[in-house]
Amino acid sequence: MDPITFSIIRHRLFRIVDEAVITLKHVSGSAITNEGHDLMVSLYRADGSLLMGGVGFLHHLTSAAEACKAIIRRFEGDINEGDIFLLNDPYTAALHTSDIYLVSPIHHDGRLVAWSACFVHVYDIGAMNPGGFAPDAQDIYTEGFSSPGIRLVEKGALRQDVMDTLLNMVRSPEMVSLDMRSMIACNNVARDRMLSLIGKYGYDTVDAACQELIDQSEDLLRQRLAELPDGQWQSRQYLEAKDEVYEVFLTMTKKGDELVFDFTGSSPQAAYSVNCTKWASLGGLFAPLFPLLCYDITWNEGVIRPIEMIAPEGTIVNCTRPAPVSVATVGAIQSVNNAACSTIGKMLESSGKYRGEATAVWHANHFAIFKFGRNQHGGEAIGIFTETFAGSGGARTFADGIDVGGEIPNPISRMANVETVEAGFPIRYLFRRRMTDSGGPGKYRGGAGMEFAVMPHDSPDGGIHYVISGKGADFPMSDGLAGGYPGAPNSYVWVRNNDAEQANKNVDTRFAQSLDDMPGEQESVTWGVFPLMGEDALYVGWNGGGGYGDPLERDPETVLEDCRTGVVSARSARDVYGVVLDGDGGTVDAAATEALRRSMYAERLYPEAAE
Numbered sequence: 001m002d003p004i005t006f007s008i009i010r011h012r013l014f015r016i017v018d019e020a021v022i023t024l025k026h027v028s029g030s031a032i033t034n035e036g037h038d039l040m041v042s043l044y045r046a047d048g049s050l051l052m053g054g055v056g057f058l059h060h061l062t063s064a065a066e067a068c069k070a071i072i073r074r075f076e077g078d079i080n081e082g083d084i085f086l087l088n089d090p091y092t093a094a095l096h097t098s099d100i101y102l103v104s105p106i107h108h109d110g111r112l113v114a115w116s117a118c119f120v121h122v123y124d125i126g127a128m129n130p131g132g133f134a135p136d137a138q139d140i141y142t143e144g145f146s147s148p149g150i151r152l153v154e155k156g157a158l159r160q161d162v163m164d165t166l167l168n169m170v171r172s173p174e175m176v177s178l179d180m181r182s183m184i185a186c187n188n189v190a191r192d193r194m195l196s197l198i199g200k201y202g203y204d205t206v207d208a209a210c211q212e213l214i215d216q217s218e219d220l221l222r223q224r225l226a227e228l229p230d231g232q233w234q235s236r237q238y239l240e241a242k243d244e245v246y247e248v249f250l251t252m253t254k255k256g257d258e259l260v261f262d263f264t265g266s267s268p269q270a271a272y273s274v275n276c277t278k279w280a281s282l283g284g285l286f287a288p289l290f291p292l293l294c295y296d297i298t299w300n301e302g303v304i305r306p307i308e309m310i311a312p313e314g315t316i317v318n319c320t321r322p323a324p325v326s327v328a329t330v331g332a333i334q335s336v337n338n339a340a341c342s343t344i345g346k347m348l349e350s351s352g353k354y355r356g357e358a359t360a361v362w363h364a365n366h367f368a369i370f371k372f373g374r375n376q377h378g379g380e381a382i383g384i385f386t387e388t389f390a391g392s393g394g395a396r397t398f399a400d401g402i403d404v405g406g407e408i409p410n411p412i413s414r415m416a417n418v419e420t421v422e423a424g425f426p427i428r429y430l431f432r433r434r435m436t437d438s439g440g441p442g443k444y445r446g447g448a449g450m451e452f453a454v455m456p457h458d459s460p461d462g463g464i465h466y467v468i469s470g471k472g473a474d475f476p477m478s479d480g481l482a483g484g485y486p487g488a489p490n491s492y493v494w495v496r497n498n499d500a501e502q503a504n505k506n507v508d509t510r511f512a513q514s515l516d517d518m519p520g521e522q523e524s525v526t527w528g529v530f531p532l533m534g535e536d537a538l539y540v541g542w543n544g545g546g547g548y549g550d551p552l553e554r555d556p557e558t559v560l561e562d563c564r565t566g567v568v569s570a571r572s573a574r575d576v577y578g579v580v581l582d583g584d585g586g587t588v589d590a591a592a593t594e595a596l597r598r599s600m601y602a603e604r605l606y607p608e609a610a611e
Contacts, residue, residue: 001208005201009209010298012197017041017054020190024118027182029175031424033120035416036386041186043194044068044103044115045301051114051210053299057410058290059095059283059333061299064117066279067093067101067149074149081107082156084187086166088125089148090140091321095280096328097144098125098132102152102180104187106194108203114210116190118183123175123382127326129467130171130382131370135241135527137273137324144326145169153184172380217302221294222257225306228351230255235342237335238475241272241327242527245474246316248335252343261285261340262310263317270316272527273324274331274471281317282309284336287409292344292357327469330366330388335477337409338364342479345394349482355397360446360481360546363391363407365472365490367542371532373464376426376457381464383425385452387432388542389413392439393447395484395548401447403434403567405545426459427532430512435488435541437569440476441576442484442547443554448567449487451541453495453518455510456532463533468492470526472543484547485576494530495537496521515539551577552597556588 020041025034032038040056048068053061067087075085087093088100098121106114125132125144137143145166152162163180167173198206237248249265269275276284289307290299297303311318316332319325341361348358366388375381391413393405406413418429432452440446456463470492471477478487497520512518518537532538559579562568573579578600580592 001205001212005205006209006212009197009201009206010213013043013052016190016193016197017043017052019193020116020118020186021054021056023189024120024182024186027178027185028120029178030120030123031386031416031420032384033179033182035414035420036384036389037410037412037414038121038389039119040064041118041190043190044117045210046112046114048072048115049301050304051214051300053290055412058287059280059337059409060099060119061283061290062286062304063093063095063279063283064101064103064119068103068115068117071103071149075151079105079112080155081105081110082153083151084153084184085149086147086152087149089146090277090280090325090328092148093279095276095283095333096132096326097127097146098122098326102183102187104191106191108195108198113198113203113207114194116187116194118186120179120183122179124171126169126171129370129529130372131384131467132326133368133370133467133469134273134324134326135467135469137326139322139324141322143273143324172382213298214300214302217298217300218305220297221303222306224293225254225257225259227353228254228347231347231350233343233346235339235479237339237477239274239331239335239471240474241270241274241471244270244272246270246274248317248332248339250339250343252340252347254347258306258308260308260310263315264310264312266315266317268316269314269319269323273327275316275319275323275325276328276332276336277325278311278318280328280333281311281336284333285309285340287337288341288344291408291411292341292348292359327368330368330469331471334364334366338477338479341408345481349397358397358481360394360401360440360484360548361479362394362401362405362545363449363543364477364479364487365543367490367492367540368469369540370467371425371427371464372466373426374459374461375424376459378460381425385540386416387450387452387540390415390450392449392487392544394478394545395440395442395444395446395481397548398444400445401439401545403439403448404450405447426457426464427454428457429454430537434567436566437572438488438541439544439567440478440480440485440487440547441551441572442480443549443551444547445554445562446478446480446484446487446545446547449542449544451539453512453515453537453539455537456534463531463536465529465531466538467529468525468527473524473526476543478543478546480546481548483550485551486546487544490543491539491541492525493539494523494525495539496523497535497537512537552600556590556593560588
């Protein structure tokens with residue numbers, strides 16, 4: 001078709017998605033949506049295939065496509081103009097029950113021509129724990145309301161009976177109602193703008209441009225894959241839940257212009273809710289693939305066609321009903337995401353042309369900590385610590401990763417301001433800052449993660465409770481690349497210091513500036529529901545990105561600068577990077593550094609001699 005018209009329509013489709021995202025954020029009152037950007041908006045063809053993937057968490061682009069197809073199958077012959085359908089069953093399409101999809105058919109002259117779809121992590125879903133993450137769930141039946149597809153809006157009119165039923169099953173129904181209405185508004189905007197586009201250019205022209213856009217994406221990705229070397233690359237991810245350890249094992253095979261992601265060898269499905277379904281795994285592998293291989297290609301069905309996934313049924317990456325999955329997004333799904341990021345990075349690094357696009361694994365270990373209880377205003381409050389969305393960048397083949405640099409699968413992720421959190425919850429931050437020695441060492445260092453600590457403040461009940469679904473405290477998950485080291489593990493510490501405060505009046509937790517400053521008993525916690533009362537504190541430190549290349553090849557002056565800025569400790573400078581600083585740490589001792597590095601190389605070659 002005429003290239004100018006095609007380009008205009010393509011950009012109009014982008015703008016439709018952007019405007020719908022803005023609408024979703026402005027209507028929603030939930031911090032996880034409008035602060036953390038835990039959302040997604042996309043456009044789909046009449047058959048439910050992906051037309052235009054939007055920003056937000058990219059795991060959902062393919063899952064929402066399956067949601068559209070599930071609605072088409074379930075309501076065949078009964079899909080009306082102005083309808084909006086709700087779906088959040090993980091065994092049908094969703095990632096977990098807390099992620100509600102609203103999908104809306106778009107009709108033109110009585111004909112179904114497209115779909116819009118969006119999701120948010122709703123304020124609450126009626127699971128056994130507030131916020132939806134249920135680490136101790138035995139099965140999906142205790143993980144909240146779940147629907148394989150139900151009509152929420154019929155011919156433009158809200159079905160109040162359906163809405164009332166949903167709100168009757170959740171905590172804080174007014175906030176969940178706002179979540180739902182924000183998605184309805186989002187879909188209405190997408191529909192109106194899509195119909196405006198068709199009205200201007202005509203259905204046949206727009207439809208032809210959409211098909212051309214999908215074909216173009218497929219051609220471009222296949223061309224890129226054909227330029228990359230054939231081969232196999234593997235990655236292993238280990239995640240822990242309570243006392244059990246699970247493995248996500250991936251073999252990625254590239255041949256010609258196709259990629260196969262094979263998860264054969266992964267652990268059997270877990271008794272705990274870290275499992276994910278096959279649709280979630282598919283989204284997990286596409287989340288890094290879209291930005292790493294298709295950064296200049298429109299994300300649509302054309303990108304999906306050259307990709308195949310093998311995920312054996314009954315494993316942690318393709319569990320069978322009714323296995324619990326509420327922690328999937330920070331459990332098996334993220335491990336799939338990390339493994340795919342690692343293998344794609346290895347493939348790119350082995351290519352002369354695309355080596356500059358390779359990256360070590362970024363922020364590999366989301367932590368899902370939901371806080372709940374009465375706030376200082378007397379109201380009930382539920383919310384996630386959005387710091388996890390701040391992330392950390394993986395090192396590249398030519399530069400360090402970005403400190404607190406976000407994450408690969410969500411280009412617009414961010415964390416809330418401290419003041420925003422303190423205004424809605426009865427807590428006070430003791431500190432929040434970049435964390436020393438968190439980024440993976442290498443010739444190029446992984447981006448640093450962060451650490452923070454909070455304690456109760458002005459709580460009518462003396463404090464609050466929190467649900468923690470942590471992992472990555474036992475195993476580093478941000479894999480390095482080409483000899484780079486992984487980012488540091490996560491750390492979650494419950495500091496119980498009421499007794500200590502009684503024993504030592506000279507120590508006051510309220511002014512602690514580090515974990516070492518906090519009095520009382522320190523207990524590592526990763527899984528379950530815990531109180532945060534009185535003078536208790538909660539400390540969280542999260543992983544940096546993986547490093548690239550040998551740390552002993554890093555420029556000593558760059559290591560010195562890292563020490564000056566507090567990103568690397570003097571101990572790590574010496575023990576990991578082989579850099580010796582002078583007495584006051586102000587300069588590099590070049591001769592001592594050269595000698596130390598020679599001895600470290602020799603120890604690698606002849607470890608028996610070192611012993």
